[in-house]
Amino acid sequence: MKRILSGIQPSGALHLGNYLGMMRPAIELAKQGEAFYFIADLHALTTLRDPEALRRHSRNVALDFLACGLDPQKTHLFRQSDIPQIPRLTWILNTVTPMGLLERCHSYKDKIARGISPNHALFAYPVLMAADILIYDSDIVPVGKDQKQHLEVTRDIATKMNETYGPVFKLPEASIREDAAIVPGTDGAKMSKSYGNTIEIFEPEKSMRKKIMGMITDSASVEDPKNPDTSSIYNLYRLFASAEEADAMAGEFRAGGVGYGEFKKRLFSAVWEYFEPMRKLRTELEADPGHVDAILKAGAEKANAIAESVMSRVDKAVGLRS
Numbered sequence: 564m565k566r567i568l569s570g571i572q573p574s575g576a577l578h579l580g581n582y583l584g585m586m587r588p589a590i591e592l593a594k595q596g597e598a599f600y601f602i603a604d605l606h607a608l609t610t611l612r613d614p615e616a617l618r619r620h621s622r623n624v625a626l627d628f629l630a631c632g633l634d635p636q637k638t639h640l641f642r643q644s645d646i647p648q649i650p651r652l653t654w655i656l657n658t659v660t661p662m663g664l665l666e667r668c669h670s671y672k673d674k675i676a677r678g679i680s681p682n683h684a685l686f687a688y689p690v691l692m693a694a695d696i697l698i699y700d701s702d703i704v705p706v707g708k709d710q711k712q713h714l715e716v717t718r719d720i721a722t723k724m725n726e727t728y729g730p731v732f733k734l735p736e737a738s739i740r741e742d743a744a745i746v747p748g749t750d751g752a753k754m755s756k757s758y759g760n761t762i763e764i765f766e767p768e769k770s771m772r773k774k775i776m777g778m779i780t781d782s783a784s785v786e787d788p789k790n791p792d793t794s795s796i797y798n799l800y801r802l803f804a805s806a807e808e809a810d811a812m813a814g815e816f817r818a819g820g821v822g823y824g825e826f827k828k829r830l831f832s833a834v835w836e837y838f839e840p841m842r843k844l845r846t847e848l849e850a851d852p853g854h855v856d857a858i859l860k861a862g863a864e865k866a867n868a869i870a871e872s873v874m875s876r877v878d879k880a881v882g883l884r885s
Contacts (some may be wrong), residue, residue, distance in 0.1 A: 567593060567705070571600075575620060587632075590633050599862075602621050609685045652874060669712060687767075692717065699873065714735065718734050718735065744762065749777065765838070779795070791813040794816065
């Protein structure tokens with residue numbers, strides 16, 4: 564059985580882009596093998612310095628994932644920090660990782676360009692990510708096109724270890740969704756916490772409605788024909804509406820006679836109704852914290868058992884154990 568590995572940072576409330584880009588595909592992919600999905604709280608430390616916020620966001624990621632359909636009977640969900648072998652393996656991988664490899668990583672450059680203060684953890688982030696992947700003998704890692712370089716770095720580091728110490732690691736393969744949609748934010752750019760243009764999955768009704776009704780549009784009047792292909796309203800709507808509903812809206816865009824305000828109302832209704840059963844389940848999960856704790860504990864125990872076995876192999880290979 565193929566082992567699938569993925570993680571998500573608890574750096575803030577999860578939004579529609581997280582759901583469509585990572586969560587929903589990961590939940591579906593988990594049906595094809597043994598899935599290990601972790602809450603990347605160690606990664607979040609590179610930018611999040613509020614301890615209470617980190618604890619709260621980590622808890623909310625677990626609640627959101629479970630509410631959105633993750634099956635804990637088939638998928639192991641756990642906190643990254645509950646796997647003590649991770650930082651140890653990270654250090655060992657650091658000893659064979661060429662500086663040039665990290666200097667070529669665009670993620671670090673992108674974060675610095677956005678004004679994030681540079682630090683060693685941010686620079687060495689790909690090594691920690693490599694440890695996350697290699698510690699479980701992962702076969703498949705679902706990544707977006709913009710994250711493909713991270714897996715390539717992991718494979719390069721694993722190859723370097725294997726060349727230095729013998730066959731220590733298997734090389735994981737990427738699972739890239741070529742049809743992955745770019746989820747537009749409220750300003751028309753890609754939805755991202757970094758841009759402050761997100762709509763949260765479990766946003767309160769009043770807040771969600773306000774964000775959607777405030778989405779940026781062009782100056783076309785009600786009567787004017789409009790291009791659905793360039794509209795963030797339509798492009799977000801079609802991700803949650805049925806094919807028939809999306810086609811109908813596209814036709815009304817092109818014909819004119821319907822204003823952006825009406826289209827925004829339909830978008831709000833589509834998103835709100837889509838997540839209605841998930842909101843109900845999330846409320847139930849939130850009321851039973853012991854159940855969520857048990858899921859995270861069971862996931863960590865399963866992950867730790869595999870991590871310890873792999874770490875023992877690594878220790879022997881590099882000479883730390885006989």
